[in-house]
Amino acid sequence: MTLSVPRLELALTPTPILKLARLSRELGVELWVKRDDLTGLLESGNKIRKLEFLLGEASREGADTLITCGTLQSNCCRTVAAVAARLGLRAVLALKGGPPPSCDGNLLLGRLLGAEIHYCDDDAWAKMGDTLEALAARVRARGGRPFVIPESGATVEGALGYVACGEEIAQQIRHGAPDFDTIAITAFSGGSHAGLLMAGQLFGLRANVVSVPIAWEAARVREYITGVIERAASRYGLPVAPPERIDLLDGYQGVGRADVRPEELATVVDVARREGIILDPVYTAKAFGALLDVLRRDPGRLGRRVCFIHTGGIFSVFPFRSELAALLDGSAGNRLVEL
Ligand SMILES: Cc1ncc(COP(=O)(O)O)c(C=O)c1O
Incomplete structure (x- = not known):
């Protein structure tokens, strides 16, 4: 099947x-x-297996920008950044916390891959639905077509x-x-x-x-x-x-x-x-x-x-x-x- x-x-x-x-x-x-x-x-x-179907949906909708959220060391955010770079899309990542003293691990890779990073204070993190919607509105305002992926690709x-x-x-x-x-x-x-x-x-x-x-x-x-x-x-x-x-x-x-x-x-x-x-x-x-x-x-x-x-x-x-x-x-x- x-x-x-x-x-x-x-x-x-x-x-x-x-x-x-x-x-x-x-x-x-x-x-x-x-x-x-x-x-x-x-x-x-595991994230790339999830993204196969999430990206299927994103490309059906004609999206050009992937937006997601996670911790500073989120595997999902790094994978979204990698997939976006591979497919010629933009990635916007909303990350929990402020900029760390050193940029390391998944955060470093996300930045290397060209993702736009937004650091979220406790308030922005607690209202993540609104935060993601605000980021999507910004993408739309600059003429882009956003596709929002919830934390961990949990859909x-x-x-x-x-x-x-x-x-x-x-x-x-x-x-x-x-x-x-x-x-x-x-x-x-x-x-x-x-x-x-x-x-x-x-x-x-x-x-x-x-x-x-x-x-x-x-x-x-x-x-x-x-x-x-x-x-x-x-x-x-x-x-x-x-x-x-x-x-x-x-x-x-x-x-x-x-x-x-x-x-x-x-x-x-x-x-x-x-x-x-x-x-x-x-x-x-x-x-x-x-x-x-x-x-x-x-x-x-x-x-x-x-x-x-x-x-x-x-x-x-x-x-x-x-x-x-x-x-x-x-x-x-x-x-x-x-x-
Ligand atoms: C390495 C790793 N394993 C497992 C999981 C859990 O995946 P799920 O949200 O599908 O339970 C995650 C994601 O958060 C992960 O990064």
């Missing part, structure tokens, strides 16, 4: 599925990773990106990848989780899908997932419905996206050394750390074969260079925990 929804092909797919041999041996569970951090353009991660079209990812996994399983019991993914809005659940219903993906909320409380993630599936069914006539149970590994939000804790940085270092994979401190390290915690406590909880979707974010390692260096040098007073 091919989704008959406007789409621009932007991602390098299919992304590989690799076994994490040493962690699997240690945990007594087959642990695999789908390398969605390698979706291309700029190691764009029905964004979730369709992970319907396509789920279809891809189903195909990879047909071609010899393991028939996973569980697929685990990081959740901010839960849009990617919602997409995978829809793919399960549309393409016969058997795996249970679980996600790890890294900022929002579980009830809000569940509500978003339910709503987006209902909207996908009504807007595109897809034969999908919210499942009775939405499985989250809850309680790992820590301090949300406000800061990163030493244990998350330790997970970045440990997984890099053990498996040669770089997680990002804000999203994927938190989620992968949660997965390891659950598997260590109860190895059977997620079945025998578990696949973690690595949704990207490598560039946000760099703004944490001094914290990571302190950890590597042993001067932070934290241990590098043996996984």
Whole structure:
């Protein structure tokens, strides 16, 4: 079944599925990773899959300027900047906070890619709907055609990106990848989780899908997932419905996206050394750390074969260079925990 929804092909797919041999041996569970951090353009991660459908809509509307918002180190904002530069569009980014003392990581890349940056104080951030509308009005006033993308690409079209990812996994399983019991993914809005659940219903993906909320409380993630599936069914006539149970590994939000804790940085270092994979401190390290915690406590909880979707974010390692260096040098007073 091919989704008959406007789409621009932007991602390098299919992304590989690799076994994490040493962690699997240690945990007594087959642990695999789908390398969605390698979706291309700029190691764009999950956002580029979402943007394939969002840009399909934008180009149908004849937009010439993409407007979105996020934190200073937002992966989504950087990916929007990269896609805009690639397609000859303009990007306008509304970022939370003031200009930082040094321009680093995703913010540096966004600026290199030519995005117009607007720093938002607390008030402008709290009224983000108005802020985005004001930016869109400015674009219109100078003769442009804006297309607004909510934070994290959290729309029905964004979730369709992970319907396509789920279809891809189903195909990879047909071609010899393991028939996973569980697929685990990081959740901010839960849009990617919602997409995978829809793919399960549309393409016969058997795996249970679980996600790890890294900022929002579980009830809000569940509500978003339910709503987006209902909207996908009504807007595109897809034969999908919210499942009775939405499985989250809850309680790992820590301090949300406000800061990163030493244990998350330790997970970045440990997984890099053990498996040669770089997680990002804000999203994927938190989620992968949660997965390891659950598997260590109860190895059977997620079945025998578990696949973690690595949704990207490598560039946000760099703004944490001094914290990571302190950890590597042993001067932070934290241990590098043996996984
Ligand atoms: C690296 C990474 N993983 C996962 C997510 C979460 O995506 P979603 O909003 O679809 O839950 C994000 C986006 O915020 C992200 O940047």
